[in-house]
Amino acid sequence: MTSPDTQHxxxxxxxxxxxxxxxxxxxxWLDLFTEDSRYLMPIRETxxxxxxxxxxxxxxxxxxxxxxxMRARVQRLRHRLAHAExxxxxxxxxxxxxxxEDAEGGETGDLDVRCNxxxxxxxxxxxxxxxxxxxxxxxxxxxxxxQITNRKVVLDQSLLPRSITIFF
Amino acid sequence: MSDTSIQDLVRVDxxxxxxxxxxxxxxYRAELExxxxxxxxxxxxxxxxxxxxDYTTNYMGEDPVLIWRGMDGEIRAFLNSCRHRGMRICRxxxxxxxxxxxxxxxxxxxxxxxxxxxxxxxxxxFGDLNLAEWGLHEVPRLANYGGFIFGNWDEDAGSLDDYLGxxxxxxxxxxxxxxxxxxxFPGGQRYSVDGNWKIASExxxxxxxxxxxxxxxxxTLPARPLNPANPFSSYRGTLTxxxxxxxxxxxxxxxxxxxxxxxxxxxxxxxxxxxVVEYVEECxxxxxxxxxxxxxxxxxxxxxxxxxxxxxxxxxxxxxGLMLWTPKGPGRLEVWQWGATDKDAPKILKDRVRQDLIxxxxxxxxxxxxxxxxxxxxxxxxxxxxxxxxxxxxxxxxDRKPVEGLDQFPGFISTYNSEENQRRYYRxxxxxxxxxxxxxxxxxxxxxxxxx
Numbered sequence: 001m002t003s004p005d006t007q008h009x010x011x012x013x014x015x016x017x018x019x020x021x022x023x024x025x026x027x028x029w030l031d032l033f034t035e036d037s038r039y040l041m042p043i044r045e046t047x048x049x050x051x052x053x054x055x056x057x058x059x060x061x062x063x064x065x066x067x068x069x070m071r072a073r074v075q076r077l078r079h080r081l082a083h084a085e086x087x088x089x090x091x092x093x094x095x096x097x098x099x100x101e102d103a104e105g106g107e108t109g110d111l112d113v114r115c116n117x118x119x120x121x122x123x124x125x126x127x128x129x130x131x132x133x134x135x136x137x138x139x140x141x142x143x144x145x146x147q148i149t150n151r152k153v154v155l156d157q158s159l160l161p162r163s164i165t166i167f168f
Numbered sequence: 169m170s171d172t173s174i175q176d177l178v179r180v181d182x183x184x185x186x187x188x189x190x191x192x193x194x195x196y197r198a199e200l201e202x203x204x205x206x207x208x209x210x211x212x213x214x215x216x217x218x219x220x221x222d223y224t225t226n227y228m229g230e231d232p233v234l235i236w237r238g239m240d241g242e243i244r245a246f247l248n249s250c251r252h253r254g255m256r257i258c259r260x261x262x263x264x265x266x267x268x269x270x271x272x273x274x275x276x277x278x279x280x281x282x283x284x285x286x287x288x289x290x291x292x293x294f295g296d297l298n299l300a301e302w303g304l305h306e307v308p309r310l311a312n313y314g315g316f317i318f319g320n321w322d323e324d325a326g327s328l329d330d331y332l333g334x335x336x337x338x339x340x341x342x343x344x345x346x347x348x349x350x351x352x353f354p355g356g357q358r359y360s361v362d363g364n365w366k367i368a369s370e371x372x373x374x375x376x377x378x379x380x381x382x383x384x385x386x387x388t389l390p391a392r393p394l395n396p397a398n399p400f401s402s403y404r405g406t407l408t409x410x411x412x413x414x415x416x417x418x419x420x421x422x423x424x425x426x427x428x429x430x431x432x433x434x435x436x437x438x439x440x441x442x443x444v445v446e447y448v449e450e451c452x453x454x455x456x457x458x459x460x461x462x463x464x465x466x467x468x469x470x471x472x473x474x475x476x477x478x479x480x481x482x483x484x485x486x487x488x489g490l491m492l493w494t495p496k497g498p499g500r501l502e503v504w505q506w507g508a509t510d511k512d513a514p515k516i517l518k519d520r521v522r523q524d525l526i527x528x529x530x531x532x533x534x535x536x537x538x539x540x541x542x543x544x545x546x547x548x549x550x551x552x553x554x555x556x557x558x559x560x561x562x563x564x565x566x567d568r569k570p571v572e573g574l575d576q577f578p579g580f581i582s583t584y585n586s587e588e589n590q591r592r593y594y595r596x597x598x599x600x601x602x603x604x605x606x607x608x609x610x611x612x613x614x615x616x617x618x619x620x
Contacts, residue, residue, distance in 0.1 A: 041532065043355050045261040059355030060507055062532045064523060072389045076534055079385035084537035127362070127544070158261065159502065160359035163540040164532040 002100045002111070010100045010113055010139065013146050018093035021167050026074040029167070030067075034140065034149045039065040041168070044158040054154055062164070063153070073167075084165040089123040091166060095135075103138055110149070111139045117153070117168060129161040131168065178598040180591045183563030187550045190364040195601075196498040202600050203475050204229030208311070208318040208331045210477035210492060211235050211245055213352040213508065215315060221264040221279060226504065227494050228319060233307060234258045235317065238279040239266055245307035245319045246281050257304070261356075277304050314343035315350050333415025334578035335473060341465055342481050342488055344458050345451045348512025350488065353522060357505045357531040363543030365476055365501040366597075368493040371539065372470045372478035373419040374411050374589025377564065382542060386534040407432075409584035410571065417474030417596030419589030425577055429466040433483045443514045444485070451484040451510075461576040474596055480529055484510075485517060487525035499547055505530060562587045562594070 002010075020029040033039075041063035047053045055061070065073070077085050095115045103110035114136050121129045133155035139146040153168045177186035177195075189195050209228045212235045216224050223236040225248060232248040234257070250257050255272035258265075267284065269276040274287040281304040289295060309320040311328035313336065318328050329336065343350065361368070371378065379387070407428045412420045430452050437444040455463035467486070472478045480489035488508040493501050507525040509518055529535045549555060564587040571581045582588040 043357055045355065047260050048263055055355050060353040060357060060522065061355075061526060062357060062530075064526060069527060073534065076385045076389055079388060081381065081384035082538070083382065083385075083541045124545070125548075158358060160357075160531055162361070163359050163503075163536050165537045165540075 002102065006111070007098070007100050010111065010146070011098055013139070014095055014098060014113070014115060018095055022091045022093050024088055026077065026167070030071060030074055032146075032148055033067055033070065033151075034147045035067050037067050037070075037147075037149050037151070039063060039070060039151045039153075041153040041155065044155060046158055053158075062155075062160070084163075087124070089121045089127075089166060091122075092120040094118040094120075097134075106138060106149075107140065109141045111141075111146070113137045113139055119166070119168060121162075121166060127162070131161065131164070132156050133168075135168065174598050174601040178594050178601075179559075180562070180595045180598065183561065183566045183587070183591065184559040185562060185594055186556070186559055188556045190366060190547060191498050191550050191556065193498055196495070198601060199495070200229045203597070204495065205321045206325065206600060207475055208309075208320045208325065208328050209475075210473070210490075211310075211317045211319045213315055213350065213490070213506070214243065214312060214317055215349070215351045215508075215511070216262075216354075217243060219264065221266055223258065223265060224262045225258060225260075226492070228307070228321060229495060231321075232256065233319065234268075234304075235319075236265075236279055240280065242280075243310065243312075243317060244281060245310055245317075246304035247307070249305070250275055251283065251302045251304065252286075275302075281306050314339060331416060332473065333418070335414045335416075335418040335420075337462075337578045338412065338414070338420055338465070338468060338471075339479075340458060341455065341462055341467065342479070344462070345455055345466075345484055346510035346512070347447075347450060347454065348510055350508045351511040352490070352506050352508045353525075355506075357503070357526075359503050359505075359531045359540075360496075361501050361503060361540050361543050362499060363501055363540075363547040364498055365493045365495040367543045367546050368491075368501060368503070368539070369472050369474075369476045369478065370590050370593055371543070372421075372480075372491070373417075373472035373474075373593045374413070374421040374587065376409065376411065376422045376469075377585040377587075378542070382538045383535055386528075386538070389534075410574075411582040411584055411586045411589050412468070412471075412577065413580035413582065413589045413592040414578070417593045418472065419592060420468040420471030421589060422469035422584060423465060423467075425464055425574060425581075427464040427466070429483055430463070433466075433485055436483075436485055440485075440516060440520075444517055447514055447517065448484055459576075465577065472593070474593060485520070487521045489525055489529050491529070499551075501543075503531070503536075562590050566591075 017032060042055045042061045043059060044053055045055060076082050095117055097116040099114045101112045103112045116134050119131045133153060136152040137148050138150040140149050177189055211226050212224050217237040220237055220239045220241055223234055226233055233245050234248040235245045237243045248256055248258050250270040252275050253272055255270050257268040257270050267276055267278050275283060276285045278284045283299045283302045307319040308323040309325055311318055313328055313332060407424050409422050410425055412423055433448045437448045452463055467481050467483045469482055470480045476493040478491040490506040492504040494504055496502055509521045527533055565582055571583060574581045
């Protein structure tokens with residue numbers, strides 16, 4: 001069990017983080033990730049067992065980014081020809097069920113944080129899409145706050161409602 | 169299909185196509201009948217089904233199909249629906265099974281499709297049911313070209329070889345270039361697009377014209393690696409592109425024909441180390457063995473096999489992207505996407521190819537993101553009655569003749585950019601939609617690799 005104080009600090013960190021995403025502060029959001037961080041989003045398939053459904057790294061994932069490519073994605077979105085998000089979608093992020101544990105095998109003070117995620121995307125006139133899943137982060141204490149060294153986003157959908165043009 | 173005929177709507181010789189064909193529900197129904205129940209449709213790659221009992225699922229038009237390697241080793245495809253009351257018998261995407269028992273009443277089918285048992289055969293049917301007549305509905309025609317498995321609902325259809333026609337000459341390049349044969353990465357991406365399926369298919373058959381504007385943001389990234397498709401790359405000026413219009417509506421786009429691509433690969437391979445340098449040379453030698461023209465061609469960039477299967481491949485160092493634009497009504501399609509590479513490619517290359525694929529033309533890739541916006545908004549802005557009175561313009565290079573002096577390459581070779589491939593695509597579409605058989609074009613030209 002982590003202390004109520006740690007739980008509170010982590011929750012505040014996560015709330016601030018998704019607010020950055022909703023408000024399009026992508027450069028500030030990038031700063032929350034360590035230089036060696038990895039961002040992974042596996043595919044989901046309908047399989048006989050629950051365990052198999054979340055496909056591992058030998059399967060084709062939706063996303064497998066290092067910090068450099070995350071930076072490139074942000075840079076692209078700032079380009080005048082990035083039609084996919086210009087004009088920008090209106091976004092609302094909901095996170096809940098935040099569980100915080102001391103990380104196993106990490107550096108001292110590292111935390112493993114799980115949360116549920118729901119993102120509502122409203123785009124142009126009437127495009128409305130909802131993405132639902134969970135996130136697994138590893139956080140490292142940094143200057144009184146945290147940095148993300150690893151993020152895994154596991155959506156529940158095997159068929160994505162749309163090509164993903166936003167960050168989770 | 170109301171009072172207008174398809175010939176009035178698809179006027180390819182004038183380069184004009186009515187917007188109606190992208191939104192009209194009656195036309196969509198007719199497409200399912202005249203195109204998706206008549207054409208050879210891509211189902212799976214044989215590397216996805218290595219063992220007896222392996223299965224995967226897909227759609228042919230709107231009909232769900234189960235592609236299943238039988239316990240006897242033979243691959244078959246079936247309508248994924250119980251013959252009794254229509255329940256989906258296989259509800260998983262992929263797996264291995266000796267048999268499927270229908271979840272509804274328990275009719276049980278073997279891997280060759282036969283109905284093996286029904287519950288209460290003696291008590292309820294009093295033995296009065298001919299099991300032999302009620303096996304799974306099998307896709308009557310199944311054929312494999314170099315590992316790519318296609319199915320056709322039409323028993324009387326011509327052969328897959330004739331259907332692919334001279335597109336086979338070009339497909340041979342990716343098939344034969346792979347030293348260990350092609351291997352599809354496990355797992356497929358799927359995403360929904362609120363757009364008509366033809367907008368996506370025709371985009372990949374020959375629309376190089378959209379790249380600078382639609383993908384300008386992606387191609388100006390400093391982090392982006394060398395890429396022959398990149399209109400802003402420093403060596404772009406050294407490449408001469410062509411579009412290649414092929415039999416039966418197929419087309420490949422942004423091809424080089426003078427051996428430029430192997431030079432790009434050689435440049436790139438040097439950065440990746442001696443193992444990759446050696447690999448590229450071996451791939452090249454394999455193509456030279458096929459013919460010098462195949463080696464000079466080396467790869468295309470993107471292309472579509474009519475009606476809805478697109479294949480991307482930039483080079484031996486790049487992914488082979490396989491995209492199916494599955495129709496889900498006039499205003500929606502689902503992208504079912506896989507990636508393939510050479511089974512014997514060096515590990516460093518396989519990892520790179522996988523990453524390249526998912527970062528670019530894929531569900532969260534920086535190219536597909538902008539394409540999706542196009543496909544959706546083209547369809548949405550065409551919904552009104554006024555828009556449907558208007559035509560789309562396909563007049564680029566309308567009166568141009570094929571480029572001369574390239575007879576070693578089959579097909580209609582256009583300068584780049586061109587809309588010749590799109591016109592050929594819709595000419596075939598109109599032939600099939602017109603109800604006529606639209607006699608399949610049969611390829612006779614430069615030598616093809618021997619393939620069963």
